[in-house]
Every structure is written in C-alpha cells, then in structure tokens.
Amino acid sequence: MAEVVLKGIRKSFGAVDVIKGIDLTIRDGEFCVFVGPSGCGKSTLLRIIAGLETATGGTLHIDGREVSKAEPSERGITMVFQSYALYPHLTVRQNIGFGLSLAKVPKDEIARIVTATAATLQLEKLLDRKPKELSGGQRQRVAIGRSIVRNPKVFLFDEPLSNLDASLRSQMRIEITELHAKLATTMIYVTHDQVEAMTMADKIVVLNGGTIEQVGSPMELYNAPATPFVAGFIGSPKMNLYEGKLAQEMGCQTYGIRPEHVLLGAEGRWQGRVKHVEHLGADAIVHLDVEGLGSLVARTTGDTGLRPGGDVWASPQPGKEFRY
Amino acid sequence: MQRSPYPYWFVLPAAVVFVTLFLVPTVASLWFSLTRWDLYTASFIGLDNFRQFFSEQNLTLGLGNTVIYAVLTSATKTVCGLLLAVLLTSGIWGQSFLRTVVFFPVLVSTIGVGITFTVLMHPTKGLFNVGLAAIGLHGPGWLTDASLALYSVALVDLWKGVGLATLIYIAGLAAISPDYYEAARIDGATRVQQFWRVTVPLVQPATVTVITLSLIGGLRSFDLIWAMTKGGPGFSSDVLASVIYKQYQAGFYGLSTAGNVILFALIATIILPLTWWFNRKEVDL
Amino acid sequence: MTRRQYWTGIIATVLALVIFVVPFVFIAFTAVKDKAQASHLDFTWPLQFLFWQNLVDVVSTRNYMLLLAYFNSSIITVGAVAMLILFGAMVGYVLQRRQSRWNKVIFGCVLAGLIIPPAVVPTIWVMQGLGLFKTIWGMVFIQVAYGLAFSVLLYRSFIATIPRDLDEAARIDGARPLQIFLRVILPLLKPVTVTLIVVQSIAIFNDFTNPLYYLPGKENVTVQLTLFNFQSQFSTQFNLLFMNILLVTIPPLIVFIFFNRQIVAGMTAGAVKG
Numbered sequence: 001m002a003e004v005v006l007k008g009i010r011k012s013f014g015a016v017d018v019i020k021g022i023d024l025t026i027r028d029g030e031f032c033v034f035v036g037p038s039g040c041g042k043s044t045l046l047r048i049i050a051g052l053e054t055a056t057g058g059t060l061h062i063d064g065r066e067v068s069k070a071e072p073s074e075r076g077i078t079m080v081f082q083s084y085a086l087y088p089h090l091t092v093r094q095n096i097g098f099g100l101s102l103a104k105v106p107k108d109e110i111a112r113i114v115t116a117t118a119a120t121l122q123l124e125k126l127l128d129r130k131p132k133e134l135s136g137g138q139r140q141r142v143a144i145g146r147s148i149v150r151n152p153k154v155f156l157f158d159e160p161l162s163n164l165d166a167s168l169r170s171q172m173r174i175e176i177t178e179l180h181a182k183l184a185t186t187m188i189y190v191t192h193d194q195v196e197a198m199t200m201a202d203k204i205v206v207l208n209g210g211t212i213e214q215v216g217s218p219m220e221l222y223n224a225p226a227t228p229f230v231a232g233f234i235g236s237p238k239m240n241l242y243e244g245k246l247a248q249e250m251g252c253q254t255y256g257i258r259p260e261h262v263l264l265g266a267e268g269r270w271q272g273r274v275k276h277v278e279h280l281g282a283d284a285i286v287h288l289d290v291e292g293l294g295s296l297v298a299r300t301t302g303d304t305g306l307r308p309g310g311d312v313w314a315s316p317q318p319g320k321e322f323r324y
Numbered sequence: 325m326q327r328s329p330y331p332y333w334f335v336l337p338a339a340v341v342f343v344t345l346f347l348v349p350t351v352a353s354l355w356f357s358l359t360r361w362d363l364y365t366a367s368f369i370g371l372d373n374f375r376q377f378f379s380e381q382n383l384t385l386g387l388g389n390t391v392i393y394a395v396l397t398s399a400t401k402t403v404c405g406l407l408l409a410v411l412l413t414s415g416i417w418g419q420s421f422l423r424t425v426v427f428f429p430v431l432v433s434t435i436g437v438g439i440t441f442t443v444l445m446h447p448t449k450g451l452f453n454v455g456l457a458a459i460g461l462h463g464p465g466w467l468t469d470a471s472l473a474l475y476s477v478a479l480v481d482l483w484k485g486v487g488l489a490t491l492i493y494i495a496g497l498a499a500i501s502p503d504y505y506e507a508a509r510i511d512g513a514t515r516v517q518q519f520w521r522v523t524v525p526l527v528q529p530a531t532v533t534v535i536t537l538s539l540i541g542g543l544r545s546f547d548l549i550w551a552m553t554k555g556g557p558g559f560s561s562d563v564l565a566s567v568i569y570k571q572y573q574a575g576f577y578g579l580s581t582a583g584n585v586i587l588f589a590l591i592a593t594i595i596l597p598l599t600w601w602f603n604r605k606e607v608d609l
Numbered sequence: 610m611t612r613r614q615y616w617t618g619i620i621a622t623v624l625a626l627v628i629f630v631v632p633f634v635f636i637a638f639t640a641v642k643d644k645a646q647a648s649h650l651d652f653t654w655p656l657q658f659l660f661w662q663n664l665v666d667v668v669s670t671r672n673y674m675l676l677l678a679y680f681n682s683s684i685i686t687v688g689a690v691a692m693l694i695l696f697g698a699m700v701g702y703v704l705q706r707r708q709s710r711w712n713k714v715i716f717g718c719v720l721a722g723l724i725i726p727p728a729v730v731p732t733i734w735v736m737q738g739l740g741l742f743k744t745i746w747g748m749v750f751i752q753v754a755y756g757l758a759f760s761v762l763l764y765r766s767f768i769a770t771i772p773r774d775l776d777e778a779a780r781i782d783g784a785r786p787l788q789i790f791l792r793v794i795l796p797l798l799k800p801v802t803v804t805l806i807v808v809q810s811i812a813i814f815n816d817f818t819n820p821l822y823y824l825p826g827k828e829n830v831t832v833q834l835t836l837f838n839f840q841s842q843f844s845t846q847f848n849l850l851f852m853n854i855l856l857v858t859i860p861p862l863i864v865f866i867f868f869n870r871q872i873v874a875g876m877t878a879g880a881v882k883g
Contacts, residue, residue: 052777073783085774089796098792099782150782329776329786330707335715338696338757345754346722349735353728363734417610417618424869425629431861431872433815435836436854440632443639443847449650451635483628488876495877544726547817551837565818568729572822577730584728595724 002063002076002153002186003028004049009058011044018044020210021058026188026203031180034190035197036207036233043158045207046190050079050156063153076153080160084143086131092118093127096145117145136164140172144179157189161196173199194234198222206230228254228324237285239322240296252323259285261320262298264306268315272296274306288314350588357582362575373582382559383583386567389474390590393549393563394542397481401538402531404482405489410523412490413497423494427487434484438551441480442467470560473553477561481548485541489534496530497523532602536595543591564590636858639851647848663852670842674827675835675853682832684745685820686813689752693809694802696753697760702794704761705768706776715761722758729822736823748824748831752813760805763875767801768794804875807868811861832857 004026011019019041026032034042047053049060051072060068067075086095094101096117097110105113118124121141131139140160147155157176161169177200180187191197197204198218206213206221206229213233214226225231231239239256247255264286272288275295284304288296298314306312357373359366377383412423429437444451445466453463466476504522513521524531546565549555555562555570562570564587571580631652639647640663642655668675704715732751733742741747771794779789795802817833824831830838839853865872 050777050781052780072777072781077781079778079781081774081778083772083774085772085778087775087778087793089799098779102783102788102792146778146782327786328707329780329789330703331786332703332711334699334703334786334790337692338700338753338761341692341696341750341753342718342722342757344735344739345732345750346725346727347718349728349731350721350725352731352734356731356734361730363730363737411617411621414614414617415610416614416621417616418622419618422618422621422625425625427873428862428865429629430876431811431815431865433817433833433836433854433857433861435817435833436636436857437632439836439840439850439854440636443650444632444635446650451631451652454651491873491876540724551817551840565726569821572730581728581730584726584730587726588728591724591726 003061004154004186004188005061006045006049007059007061009045009048009060010056011041011048011053012056018210019048019055022212024205024212024215026186029184029186031177031187031189031200031202032205033197033201033203034188034205034207035192035194036213038192040207041210042190042192042207046079046156046158046188049075049154049188050077051075052079077156078147078150078152078154079156079158080140080143080147082159082162084131084139084160084163086139086142086146088131091128091130092123092134092142092145095131095142096123096149098146099150113149117149120148121145137168137172140164141175144176148183153186155183155185155187157187159191160189161191162193176200194236198234204234206233208233225322228256228322231256231322231324237297237299242293246293247323250323254322254324256322256324257316258320259297259299261317262296263315263317264298264300264304264312265315266313268313270296270314272312272314274308274310274312276308277304277306286312288312290314353581353584353588356578357585359578361578361581363577366578369578373579374586376579377582377586382562383567385559386555386562386564387586387590389561390543390563390565390587393474393478393481393545394539394594396475396478397485397542397545398535398538400478400482401486401489402534404486405493405534406524406527406531408486408490409493409497410519413494423490426490429484430487430491432484434547435551437480437484438548441483442552445476467553468557470557473557473561477549477552480552481542481545484548485538489538492534492537493527493530496527496533499529500526528605536599536602539598540591540595543587543594633858636851636854639847640855641852642848644846644848647851648845650847659848663848664856667839667849667852667856670839670849674830674838675832675856677828678830678832678835681745681829682814685748685752685831686810688746688749689756689813690806690809692749692753693756693760694805697757697805698764698795698798698802699790700757700761701764702768702790705765706773719758719761722755723762727755733823743824743826743829745824745829748820748829751819751823752816755819756809756812760809763801763805764798767798771797800871800874803868804871807864807871808875811864811872814860 006022006024009019009022010017022045034045036042044053048055051067051070055068058068059066062075062077087098090098093114097114100110100113114127115124118127121144123138123141123145126134126138126142131142134142143160160176161172164172173196189196189200201218203215204218204221205215208229214221214230216224221230221234225234228241232241235258237259239258240262241254241256243254247253270290270293272290272293274286275289276287278285278287279302282302284300284302286298286300286304286306288298290296296314300306356366358368358370360369408426412419412426416422447453447463447465447468450466452466456463464472467473500523504526505518508518508522544565545563546569549561549563549566550569553561555566564583568580568583568587571583635652638652638655641658641660643657643659646653646656700715704712736742736747741750775793776789779793784792815833817837820829820831820834821837836853836857839850
C-alpha cells in the first residue's frame with residue numbers, strides 16, 4: 001500500500017539524456033501504465049523506480065520514504081521481468097522461496113508461504129519442476145508468485161506479456177487485472193502496446209523522448225489527447241493526422257480525426273476514392289485517397305458495400321475533430 | 325549510497341596471486357637482466373648480459389633454434405591439422421575412433437612421450453631404424469646427429485600436438501555452412517577447388533588460432549626438448565627456454581633472466597605484428 | 610557411406626594405428642617385460658607378463674617416492690583447480706558485467722598472462738621473499754597465477770550468455786553481491802566449470818617445467834619429476850621406467866574416457882573465440 005512520487009527525475013547515459021525531468025505521482029493502489037514507443041525511456045524510468053538504475057537527478061519517494069539511493073531490496077518493490085528471469089537451476093518452489101531464504105525466514109515458514117502462494121496461482125502441481133519444463137503462461141505465473149511472497153508495497157512489471165502469444169496475452173491481461181483487484185497494491189506496468197494500456201490501466205502515462213506527454217485515465221486520453229503525439233498513439237486504428245498547409249487551412253498546426261469518427265456517405269466534406277478495404281467482420285477499415293488531403297482511414301460497419309476504386313464522400317463527426 | 329552489484333573486490337583474490345607471482349616478477353626481470361645477481365645482491369652491469377648472450381655462439385644458436393623450432397612445429401601443425409580435420413569431417417569409416425586416437429597424445433605427459441620417443445629413436449635398437457632397416461634403408465641417428473636432433477624433437481612435437489590443431493580445425497569447419505559447398509558444386513568446383521576456394525578462406529579464424537597458439541607454445545617449449553636431448557648433442561638442439569634453465573642451474577641468475585627478457589621480446593616481436601596482420605585481414609573479409 | 614569413404618577410412622585407420630597407437634602399445638609391452646628383454650628396446654611381444662611385479666618395484670623404489678609424488682601432485686592439482694574455478698569465475702563475472710576503464714586493464718593482464726613467458730628466476734626471488742619457494746602451497750599459487758588467464762577468458766564468454774535479468778531479479782529478492790554470485794551465477798556456470806576442471810587438472814598434473822623450477826627437493830617431488838628422475842636411475846631397467854610412464858599416462862586416460870566431450874568443448878571454445 002503505497003504512493004509513489006517522482007520529482008524532477010533525470011537520467012543520462014554519458015551525453016545522452018534518456019529521461020529529461022519527470023514529475024509524477026502514482027496514488028496508493030493505482031494501476032499505472034507507462035506507455036510509449038521504444039526508446040521513449042519508459043523502461044529506464046521503471047528501472048529507476050526499482051533501483052536497478054540510479055537517477056542522475058531528482059528524488060523518488062515510495063510510501064512517504066525517500067528511496068532515491070536505497071538498494072532495490074530495501075524499497076518495498078518487486079519486479080516481473082519481460083524474460084521472467086526465473087532462476088533456471090532452481091525448482092518452482094525454490095524460485096518462489098528464494099527471497100525468503102535470503103532473508104533467513106525459517107524453513108517451515110517458507111514452505112507454508114510458498115504453498116499458499118502456489119495455491120492462489122494454481123501452481124501446486126508444478127512446484128517441483130524447473131522453469132524450462134513450464135509453458136510461457138506458467139512461467140509468467142511463477143514470476144508473479146515470486147513477487148507476491150515478497151509482500152511488496154509496489155509491483156513493477158516490465159513488458160511482462162510481450163513474450164506470449166496473442167491468446168495467452170489477453171488471458172494474462174485479465175489475470176493481472178484480477179490480481180490487482182484482489183491485492184489492491186500499487187502497480188506500475190510498462191508496455192509499448194496501447195491496447196494493454198487502455199484495457200488495464202487506472203492511469204496511463206504516455207512517454208515520448210524522455211518526457212511525459214500526458215497523464216490521465218484511458219478515456220481521458222482517448223477523448224482529450226493533449227498533444228498530437230498522444231492523439232496518434234492512443235486508439236486503433238491510428239488517428240488521421242494532417243500537418244502543414246492542410247492543417248493551416250483548417251485553422252491549426254495539426255488537424256486530427258479518428259477513423260471511427262469519419263462518416264462515409266453519398267455527400268460530405270471530402271471526396272475520395274477507395275484504395276483498399278480491410279474486413280474485420282463486425283467492422284471494416286476503409287483506406288481512402290482524398291484529393292487535397294492525401295490518405296484517410298475510416299472505420300465503418302462490416303457490411304459496407306464499398307469496393308476498391310469506388311468513389312465516396314467523407315465527413316468528420318461534429319465535435320470529434322482535434323486541432324492543435 | 326547504492327553500491328554496484330559487481331564489486332571490484334571480486335577481482336582481488338585473483339589479482340593478488342597474479343600480480344605477486346606473475347606481474348611483479350615480469351617487471352622485476354627487466355631490472356635483474358641488467359645485473360649480476362645471486363638472488364640476494366644484484367650489482368648493475370648494464371647490458372653486459374645481453375652482450376654475452378649475443379656474442380657466445382652456443383647462446384645465439386639457442387635463439388636461432390627457438391625460431392626454427394617454433395616456425396617448423398607451427399607450420400606443420402597447421403597444415404597437418406587442417407588436412408586431418410578435413411579428412412575427419414568427411415564421413416569416412418572409423419571417423420570418431422580416429423579423432424580420439426589423433427587427439428589422445430595431447431593429454432599425455434610430455435615427459436612420458438619424450439622418454440618413449442627417445443627409446444624409439446635409438447640409433448641401432450629403436451623401432452624407427454629397425455623399421456627402416458626392414459625395408460632396406462639405413463636410418464639416421466635421430467637424436468645423436470647434431471644436425472638432426474632439433475628436427476627429430478620437432479617431429480615428436482608434431483605427433484603430440486597435431487591433435488589439438490585438428491580439434492580446433494574440426495570446430496572451425498563445423499562453423500562453415502554447407503550452403504557454400506553446395507553453391508560451389510553447382511558452380512562446377514572440383515574437390516580440390518572447393519578446398520582452396522571455400523574451406524581455406526572460410527576456416528581462417530581457426531587458422532589464426534592454431535598458428536598463434538602453436539607459435540607461442542613453440543617459442544616457449546622446454547619440456548619435450550629437455551626430456552629428449554637436454555639441448556644436445558653439444559648445444560645443437562638448445563632453445564631459449566633450455567638456455568634459461570641451464571644458466572639458472574649454473575647460478576648465472578642475471579644471465580638467465582636476460583634470456584627470459586629476450587624470449588619475451590622475441591615472442592612479442594613475432595606475435596604482435598602477426599595478430600595485427602590477422603586482424604586487418606579479417607576486416608577485409 | 611560411399612566406397613571411397615569406406616576405403617579412405619580403412620587406410621587412415623591403419624596409418625593411425627601405426628603412427629599413434631604403436632607408441633602406446635610399445636609403452637605397455639615394455640612395462641610388463643622382464644629386465645633383460647626390456648633392455649633390447651625392441652617392439653616385440655613380452656615373453657613374460659610381469660605387470661604386478663614391475664608395478665610393485667616401481668612404486669617401492671626410493672622409499673615409495675612414487676606414492677609421495679602422486680600425493681603431492683594430487684594436492685597441487687586439486688588446490689590449484691579449486692582456486693582457478695572460484696577466482697576465475699569471479700573475475701570473468703565482473704569483467705563481463707561491469708563496463709569501465711578498469712576492464713581494459715584487466716583484459717590487458719589476461720592477454721599478458723596468455724602470451725608472456727614467466728620470468729623464472731625473479732619469480733623464485735619473489736617466492737623466497739614470501740616463504741613460498743619449495744612449498745606445495747607456493748606451487749599451488751604458481752599454477753593459479755599461470756592458469757588464470759584461460760579460466761577468465763572461458764568464464765567471461767560463457768557469462769555473456771547468462772541474462773542480466775537474473776542478477777537483477779536476485780537483487781530485488783534481496784541478494785547481496787556475493788549471494789548473487791554464489792547462489793545464482795556460479796550454479797549456472799556448471800558446464801564451463803566441468804570443462805575447466807578437466808582441462809586444467811590434466812595440464813597441472815602433466816606440468817613438468819614449473820615444479821622443476823619452483824618445487825625442488827626430494828620431499829616435494831611430483832609425478833612428472835619422478836619420471837625424469839627415474840630416467841637416469843632406471844637406465845638399465847627400462848621395464849620399470851615404462852611401467853612408470855604407463856602409470857603417469859593412466860590418470861589422463863581415465864579422465865579422457867569420462868570427460869571426452871568437456872575436453873573437446875574446453876579446448877575449442879577457449880581457442881576459437883581467441
């Protein structure tokens with residue numbers, strides 16, 4: 001149970017500034033997701049919170065205590081790695097109990113805690129196996145089990161689902177969300193996948209080039225992206241964005257409209273030609289070539305009769321346009 | 325303050341042993357080679373030890389022999405090692421047995437090998453000459469003929485060491501993708517052309533390793549020569565390492581150390597340019 | 610297998626038997642002959658098989674010197690290999706994991722250790738100063754100093770394949786540096802460690818030059834030196850000399866039979882990567 005407060009956190013590797021001054025408060029019990037393209041500094045920021053990297057400047061408080069210089073094990077955090085980082089030479093039982101045995105917890109006490117943890121994660125039957133005998137999802141659960149026994153104030157996840165296949169990924173998304181609901185512990189979760197961010201987060205932090213672009217709930221970010229970057233990053237398919245002369249004609253630097261807010265019909269603001277139609281079943285994604293605008297993507301119902309080469313008119317849904 | 329999880333004191337035990345028993349003597353040798361020295365007092369005599377080394381014929385002979393021995397053993401191990409490796413990866417009958425047999429001498433005591441071959445090379449009773457006599461040839465005095473002794477020892481060195489070269493080449497050959505050979509065959513290359521145009525250039529990293537290792541080993545070699553000829557007959561098969569030992573036994577510690585410095589310099593002047601040249605060639609590839 | 614591969618193999622095997630196996634058969638034959646037949650130095654079938662008698666004679670020579678030699682060689686080998694494993698792994702670990710300007714210094718030392726011939730007399734001088742000359746422990750440390758470079762190189766390249774995540778997970782689990790090393794890294798190094806134990810044991814057991822210089826004295830005799838000493842002693846008793854050679858050859862042979870794979874791995878891994 002803890003609040004995490006970052007003040008002016010900076011990190012540079014030599015002459016390269018990776019994190020350029022981050023102020024952020026993550027409330028007690030919140031599920032906070034750091035999201036951004038690769039190289040945006042999200043993993044570095046997480047590792048600074050974990051204590052695996054030392055910040056070049058700024059302070060970090062966890063649960064009201066200044067921990068900027070503390071050892072990782074003294075911060076009350078735990079971390080689930082992208083590779084899971086299970087100790088290959090130890091059994092599941094020993095992996096989960098490793099931290100406790102380092103802390104010189106009595107053997108029968110370790111056994112009790114490990115058994116209890118394994119039960120909540122349905123790992124009882126796997127306790128005597130080595131990591132290489134487990135499936136990806138099972139490894140993931142062992143990694144989580146190892147974290148739970150530390151009884152941490154804050155859970156850190158570093159892209160934990162990126163090594164799993166698509167169906168397992170959505171199942172683990174639900175499991176982690178349920179775990180959060182059950183433990184009500186502060187969790188910080190790093191991903192490059194905006195779907196994970198949207199589906200799991202209480203609060204999303206969008207990072208770009210070492211700075212925060214925007215902080216907010218998933219729907220705030222969707223409905224009111226503060227910058228063109230956030231607008232382009234959150235939402236799928238990507239928002240249509242136009243810069244330069246086109247945008248100036250519409251009275252702004254950057255003009256944006258989400259594909260789901262483009263209405264197609266027999267008349268409208270822009271005339272375009274259908275280049276390509278992606279049928280997803282319930283929906284269809286229509287790629288248009290619009291004169292004076294370039295390409296435009298629209299989302300429409302799955303039973304659309306549009307064919308490549310056909311002409312169609314497109315209009316933005318009123319009130320859903322973004323001007324920066 | 326947060327400390328690194330990889331503290332430098334991990335290096336300390338190794339460093340203490342290495343520095344006291346290797347680096348300190350190496351650096352000290354530079355000084356002691358310039359002295360007359362009885363282990364307790366050393367008096368500075370400038371370059372006299374080196375002058376003596378290059379003026380006494382038996383000592384200069386050792387220097388020349390060292391180079392001949394090292395180049396000869398290194399070259400033969402490289403050529404034979406490559407040919408054996410090609411043979412032992414071509415899927416012939418008894419391949420794994422042959423690999424074992426060729427490699428085993430590497431692991432055997434050098435002194436044991438030396439004594440055995442000294443007996444086998446006995447001018448009248450030894451198996452070498454008895455065998456040659458059986459086919460009507462008169463065998464030489466392998467180790468008793470001053471002009472031959474060094475080469476006889478080098479031959480035994482080849483026998484004992486070729487297994488390691490072969491092993492390294494086998495590993496090197498395994499790293500060459502069979503695609504190259506298939507492509508070469510489609511282009512119409514014969515076996516011999518495949519060997520020269522594909523195998524030899526692509527196995528170059530292994531060649532570098534074999535040449536470097538066997539040259540260093542050859543320049544430093546002592547025990548085989550000592551077990552077989554003790555540098556004899558006369559001084560005809562002396563090399564730097566045996567000269568160093570003889571001067572040490574005779575109590576000429578300064579002179580012995582000067583021999584060490586010369587050996588070090590010799591190795592450096594041969595190995596360093598060679599490594600530089602190999603590295604440059606590798607960039608070209 | 611084609612006809613060509615079959616016949617090449619047959620010819621190669623015959624040649625290998627003559628070139629590589631005959632000397633060993635010669636050792637074995639001569640070792641079991643009686644004194645008179647052995648002195649002929651010829652490659653003939655033994656008239657008498659005196660294996661046991663020759664063995665007892667060799668072992669009991671000079672007041673059971675060979676047993677003492679085996680004892681000394683074993684202590685030196687075990688002690689030196691244990692230190693080479695532990696120290697080498699620790700250096701290789703820090704060298705691979707921590708990037709700093711010190712790395713170049715350490716790496717330079719490793720290369721120096723591989724190339725530079727040891728300066729013999731100055732080493733004796735240092736050892737005398739430390740009271741290590743003519744002592745078994747002195748010999749152990751010498752073997753450690755000379756073998757470290759190879760151990761470090763081998764460990765460093767293997768540690769590069771162990772993900773750093775494991776160290777970090779252990780740190781988060783509350784492990785201190787030594788605990789990370791001993792409880793997480795060292796167990797994972799087992800394959801190289803086995804290789805190194807085998808390769809270094811053989812090298813140290815077979816070493817002749819270093820005990821010759823640094824470990825003189827009858828009570829300090831090592832296996833290879835007995836052989837050298839007996840060469841003059843047994844100038845008329847070749848059967849006993851070759852029995853001794855046979856005894857010295859057996860330990861590497863046993864190791865080779867059991868650890869063939871590790872030896873091959875060690876010799877080539879260390880070499881090809883350079």
